[in-house]
Amino acid sequence: MAFRFHKMHGLGNDFVVIDAREGAVEMSNARARAIADRRTGIGCDQLIIVEPSEVADARMRIFNADGGEVEACGNASRCVALLLGDRSTIETLGGTIRGEAGQGGATVDMGHPRFDWDAIPLAYPMDTRAMPVAWEELESPAAVNVGNPHVIFFVPDTDAVDLERLGPIIETDPLFPERINVNVATIVSRDRLRLRVWERGVGLTRACGTGACATAVAAIRAGHVEGPVTVELPGGPLVIDWRAGEAIRMTGPATHVFTAEADMDAFG
């Protein structure tokens, strides 16, 4: 069966987006992994399926490159908001979010962050502002759930961290029963952070929207910065704003690269 897809990206975090609002597609974890495979499939960090929703304008399903279905993706949210146009509501496993398409990008209201240890989730109770744990030089991280789980380490120099080696060790540590996205951030000034992210189920990416949200929230909560905060990622900047008790707002680019067709049977 042939299907149409859009290749899109947010700051180099790239997606295969299938608009299934008018024709359902059957997706399994193995099929999602095969489509995402850069050597033998179409290739992407995340596979996104846009479906009809009973509670919002559309429902967004998110599959990581390893085939696992997850709750949230900030960069894909901006891409889907751009596809839907104007103002839209998007149902995700992490909650319903609101998009506002702009010129070449979007602003998305990503919902409220959660800080309770069992909402991250962690395996046992601890203070999520500064957790009493360490992996080599990475210590005392914060944890935030912004629809999906994140741990954040504030370090003097993000480039000096061997995230390719430490990322998978932390991602799969038993402290995180649902695994975790690993962020290393440097505070540049009162309104600017630098960030690199090891994404759960993917690895190092050019940008992670939810990582930027979680890191900005953790930095504001700790009093390191004040919103709005510019978060510089390897792929470029995102602007994140948040005040205690309010929803997180993320603004940044979304890029449509091309539209093409492929044969679903080629992916199992």
Ligand SMILES: N[C@@H](CCC[C@H](N)C(=O)O)C(=O)O
């Ligand atoms: N690239 C994303 C995050 C995608 C999901 C993440 N890897 C997870 O497993 O939670 C973003 O832009 O937020």
